[in-house]
Amino acid sequence: MxxxxxxLAIFSARFRMMLQYRAAAIAGLWTQIFFGMxxxxxxxxxxxxxxxxxxxxxxxLASYVWLGQAFxxxxxxxxxxxxxxxxxxxxxxxxLCRPIDxxxxxxxxxxAWRTAPTVLRVVPMTLLAMFGLPLIGLGAWRLxxxxxxxxxxxxxxxxxxxxxxSAITTLLNIILIWTISxxxxxxxxxxxxxxxxxxxxxxxxFPDWSQPILMALPFAGLVDLPYRIYVGKIAPGGVPDVMLxxxxxxxxxxxxxRWLLKRGMRRxxxxxx
Amino acid sequence: MNELGLYFxxxxxSIRGQLQYRVSFVLYALGHGLITFVEFLGILALFHRxxxxxxxxxxxxxxxxxxxxxxxxxxDAFARGFDVFGNMVKAGDFDRxxxxxxxxxxQLMGQELTLRRVGxxxxxxxxxxWGLHSLHLAWSLATAILLIDAVAGGVCLLTGIWxxxxxxxxxxxxxxxxxxxxxxxxxxxxxxxxxIYRPWFxxxxxxxxxxxxxxxxxxxxxxxxxxxxxxxxxxxxxxPLAGVAFLMVALQVWKFGVRRxxxxxx
Amino acid sequence: MPPQIVVENLVKTYRIAERAxxxxxxxxxxxxxxxxxxxxxxxxxxxxxxGELVGYIGPNGAGKSTTVKALSxxxxxxxxxxxxxxxxxxxxxxxxxxxxGVVFGQRTQLWWDLPVVESFELLRDxxxxxLARYRSASHELIGLLDLEPLLDVPVRQLxxxxxxxxxxxxxxLHEPPVLFLDEPTIGLDAVSKLAxxxxxxxxxxxxxxxVILTTHDMDDFEALCDRVIVIASGRVLCDGSLADLRARxxxxxxLTVDLADDExxxxxxxxxxxxxxxxxxxGFDPLEVSPAELIARITARHAVxxxxxxxxxxxxxxxxxxxxxxxxxAPEETVCAx
Numbered sequence: 108m109x110x111x112x113x114x115l116a117i118f119s120a121r122f123r124m125m126l127q128y129r130a131a132a133i134a135g136l137w138t139q140i141f142f143g144m145x146x147x148x149x150x151x152x153x154x155x156x157x158x159x160x161x162x163x164x165x166x167x168l169a170s171y172v173w174l175g176q177a178f179x180x181x182x183x184x185x186x187x188x189x190x191x192x193x194x195x196x197x198x199x200x201x202x203l204c205r206p207i208d209x210x211x212x213x214x215x216x217x218x219a220w221r222t223a224p225t226v227l228r229v230v231p232m233t234l235l236a237m238f239g240l241p242l243i244g245l246g247a248w249r250l251x252x253x254x255x256x257x258x259x260x261x262x263x264x265x266x267x268x269x270x271x272x273s274a275i276t277t278l279l280n281i282i283l284i285w286t287i288s289x290x291x292x293x294x295x296x297x298x299x300x301x302x303x304x305x306x307x308x309x310x311x312x313f314p315d316w317s318q319p320i321l322m323a324l325p326f327a328g329l330v331d332l333p334y335r336i337y338v339g340k341i342a343p344g345g346v347p348d349v350m351l352x353x354x355x356x357x358x359x360x361x362x363x364x365r366w367l368l369k370r371g372m373r374r375x376x377x378x379x380x
Numbered sequence: 381m382n383e384l385g386l387y388f389x390x391x392x393x394s395i396r397g398q399l400q401y402r403v404s405f406v407l408y409a410l411g412h413g414l415i416t417f418v419e420f421l422g423i424l425a426l427f428h429r430x431x432x433x434x435x436x437x438x439x440x441x442x443x444x445x446x447x448x449x450x451x452x453x454x455x456d457a458f459a460r461g462f463d464v465f466g467n468m469v470k471a472g473d474f475d476r477x478x479x480x481x482x483x484x485x486x487q488l489m490g491q492e493l494t495l496r497r498v499g500x501x502x503x504x505x506x507x508x509x510w511g512l513h514s515l516h517l518a519w520s521l522a523t524a525i526l527l528i529d530a531v532a533g534g535v536c537l538l539t540g541i542w543x544x545x546x547x548x549x550x551x552x553x554x555x556x557x558x559x560x561x562x563x564x565x566x567x568x569x570x571x572x573x574x575x576i577y578r579p580w581f582x583x584x585x586x587x588x589x590x591x592x593x594x595x596x597x598x599x600x601x602x603x604x605x606x607x608x609x610x611x612x613x614x615x616x617x618x619x620p621l622a623g624v625a626f627l628m629v630a631l632q633v634w635k636f637g638v639r640r641x642x643x644x645x646x
Numbered sequence: 647m648p649p650q651i652v653v654e655n656l657v658k659t660y661r662i663a664e665r666a667x668x669x670x671x672x673x674x675x676x677x678x679x680x681x682x683x684x685x686x687x688x689x690x691x692x693x694x695x696x697g698e699l700v701g702y703i704g705p706n707g708a709g710k711s712t713t714v715k716a717l718s719x720x721x722x723x724x725x726x727x728x729x730x731x732x733x734x735x736x737x738x739x740x741x742x743x744x745x746x747g748v749v750f751g752q753r754t755q756l757w758w759d760l761p762v763v764e765s766f767e768l769l770r771d772x773x774x775x776x777l778a779r780y781r782s783a784s785h786e787l788i789g790l791l792d793l794e795p796l797l798d799v800p801v802r803q804l805x806x807x808x809x810x811x812x813x814x815x816x817x818x819l820h821e822p823p824v825l826f827l828d829e830p831t832i833g834l835d836a837v838s839k840l841a842x843x844x845x846x847x848x849x850x851x852x853x854x855x856x857v858i859l860t861t862h863d864m865d866d867f868e869a870l871c872d873r874v875i876v877i878a879s880g881r882v883l884c885d886g887s888l889a890d891l892r893a894r895x896x897x898x899x900x901l902t903v904d905l906a907d908d909e910x911x912x913x914x915x916x917x918x919x920x921x922x923x924x925x926x927x928x929g930f931d932p933l934e935v936s937p938a939e940l941i942a943r944i945t946a947r948h949a950v951x952x953x954x955x956x957x958x959x960x961x962x963x964x965x966x967x968x969x970x971x972x973x974x975x976a977p978e979e980t981v982c983a984x
Contacts (some may be wrong), residue, residue, distance in 0.1 A: 134557035139562035145569045145577075152576035153430045161429075291407020307422035313429050375417035381771045389771050397759050443964035476755050480772055612868045642736065643722045644661070 113207050114215045121219030136231055139176040143236070146172050146365065147248045162311035166251055167338040171309050173236040173250035174334045176313045180224035180331060181268065182306060183275040184297050187220050190280045210277070217276040222269060253337050260346040264333035267353035269358065271328050274360040281364050284371045305331030325356035383404035390490025399494050407632045419571065420445060420507055434576050438515035442573060443599055445506025448570035449526070451534030451594070453501035459539045461491030465546035466553045482637060487630065517604070526602045526617070533620020534594035538563060539628035541589065546554060547637035562589055570595045577607050586623030590626060649693040650856055651717065653748050656726035658712055663827030685838040686712040688722065688880035690835065694858070696823070699850040701871030702860040705968060709880040710860045714826050719743055730824060744773060754813050756801045762812050763797040766819060773820035780819065787815040791845055815844060825849065827859045829958030831866055862959050895963045898948055900956050901928045906949035916940060928955050929932035
């Protein structure tokens with residue numbers, strides 16, 4: 108475990124730095140509540156028009172939406188710009204001279220980059236969505252508390268989701284080393300990640316024929332699968348399967364990322380960049 | 381050179397700067413288009429499952445969606461100077477604008493015209509065209525005028541919200557994000573006809589921040605549809621003027637903010 | 647001729663919100679705020695005629711930038727009178743600002759990504775300069791400041807010295823009769839400093855531009871300014887020529903000798919100000935003992951390789967002036983000379 112020390116230190120330093128952005132977090136809270144309410148109203152309107160049984164109940168849908176807002180920062184929707192700037196300016200030479208693995212370093216940074224803003228939002232968002240909404244008469248829209256088993260399973264799945272998201276973020280950073288024109292394709296990737304993770308609409312609401320494809324992709328493990336565990340759509344028995352999927356995809360993306368990084372660094376060093 | 385001429389001069393400079401990186405720009409615009417288009421893919425999936433939305437069909441919703449996105453794209457591109465004004469005040473760079481014998485509004489609007497928003501505009505226009513085509517609505521002069529009417533009113537309204545956001549930076553530069561609920565959030569909720577929302581929500585966005593006036597009402601006229609809320613057609617044509625009025629009020633508040641900035645110092 | 651710039655009893659107070667530290671402090675801050683009042687300007691008065699080159703010095707926080715902001719029309723003071731070329735700067739901002747040039751030392755007004763010449767042309771449009779006058783003005787400025795090789799370079803690629811020269815030109819493209827320079831030589835290398843000083847001197851003597859120069863660099867002062875206004879804590883401490891400033895603070899002159907041997911030196915009518923190895927600096931009052939007499943005495947008793955007599959550097963003078971008025975018990979606004 109001693110080998111982990113420098114990585115933990117990096118994570119902790121980044122994490123604490125990002126906790127500074129408190130005022131912005133509070134302001135962002137209001138915006139997220141707004142978006143959440145609009146989304147729930149939209150589903151309310153759709154559900155009003157239908158009388159068939161649906162893949163998810165309205166209450167489950169509302170919880171799903173609020174979870175999405177609470178954990179929004181966990182989604183790999185941006186890359187760590189400091190890293191790409193470092194590579195372009197050549198300051199990455201400092202990092203290469205240090206006795207730590209560059210990929211692990213970036214992975215730790217990505218993890219802090221994802222988790223620190225999340226911690227700032229999760230607690231207030233959850234409190235407001237769970238207890239604040241009933242107070243103003245919008246109890247039907249609330250984030251429903253989970254069952255104890257569901258909650259514990261959810262926690263486990265979210266830890267795996269953090270790892271998966273960090274792996275994807277690190278991969279995005281690595282892709283951005285190659286060229287400044289990569290900005291466009293990276294944004295396109297992010298668009299697809301957003302869609303296929305379940306952030307736009309929950310995956311079960313997509314057409315039935317698309318379900319196998321969506322489950323085959325890695326992104327379901329970021330948002331949809333853990334949230335379905337929370338609302339009870341996935342029974343505790345199915346949880347190990349979910350977590351295994353998440354971890355396997357994480358491992359695959361880590362290997363891909365390491366490979367790309369090695370090739371990318373070789374190129375950077377050769378160019379003297 | 382008068383104020384309008386100066387504005388175009390500024391914009392020319394901004395555009396040339398962005399087009400320097402042509403390949404990167406095209407890819408970025410495409411990326412921006414895709415990331416905004418995924419919203420519509422979600423809407424498609426929902427209509428595929430539910431069939432209709434409180435009496436509204438998919439093609440009709442597509443028209444609302446298209447106009448909301450086209451309006452947002454244009455406003456976002458034009459009002460960028462106001463969007464990032466918080467940074468300018470923090471850095472103390474606003475004095476630089478005050479030392480020039482020109483209107484601060486023209487100088488701020490001329491700061492940048494973010495061209496890559498054309499990605500969002502293009503996908504919005506495509507969805508709009510598809511919607512109109514699916515409804516078998518013939519293109520007529522009336523439709524064109526209503527479209528321009530709605531988009532112009534919407535651009536005025538959204539720009540007005542950004543002006544208010546920038547004005548609030550004179551008091552505090554910390555919590556400017558709250559306004560995102562009305563700009564990005566407003567564009568988000570305009571994708572759907574406003575009748576699907578709860579009454580109190582709808583009323584706020586009709587009378588306080590009149591997003592419904594620049595989208596919902598004129599689109600009703602385009603669709604030749606009876607308004608479930610019972611508004612007369614004349615109102616539907618004139619409603620976008622509310623956006624213009626909003627901008628006028630916002631600019632007055634801006635002037636007040638500048639006066640206060642000059643009295644209290646930075 | 648009537649003075650071009652008139653400032654009478656300007657007062658400006660800032661209210662600064664006090665923030666308690668930490669998260670709890672921020673939350674408390676949302677509910678109640680405590681304010682601290684800072685008197686940036688406490689009755690500043692002076693008048694400047696056309697073509698004068700005035701140095702405006704003071705310690706940090708003395709009110710220098712506040713004065714410049716008020717004179718530029720950016721800031722509205724709480725009370726007092728101010729007129730520049732017959733106009734009240736903050737009341738007629740647009741007309742006033744069209745006739746002044748401002749250079750802020752650390753911030754450039756040029757467009758970061760554009761070549762220098764394009765910034766100039768954009769400014770021409772902003773200031774509505776007729777084409778013929780722009781051509782002749784820019785031609786002259788480019789020549790005087792040696793900007794020809796820089797014209798097509800984007801501003802972000804210029805060195806600090808190059809950028810400052812471009813900023814100076816930019817501020818003068820519309821040929822303003824009044825120029826405010828806020829720390830123009832800060833951070834510049836020696837060559838650029840000299841070039842900038844030469845240019846400013848030419849502007850004032852050759853073309854009659856009224857220049858107000860705020861700076862911390864005392865060499866700038868001695869090289870350029872005929873007239874100096876010293877301010878501290880929002881009040882004018884001294885307003886007159888450099889010689890007057892010296893005379894007011896101290897008549898002291900310094901005799902610096904380079905000794906052949908490392909030995910003790912003392913004289914009843916001189917005090918050792920500084921000693922660095924073989925170099926010794928003695929301060930004396932020329933009314934008590936003449937320089938010639940002191941030199942004769944020192945050289946008689948010690949082997950001296952080299953010597954020279956000078957005024958104490960202006961830093962020392964100014965520091966003494968600040969110190970003398972530090973217990974800020976209403977130092978009266980003083981005028982050193984008519």
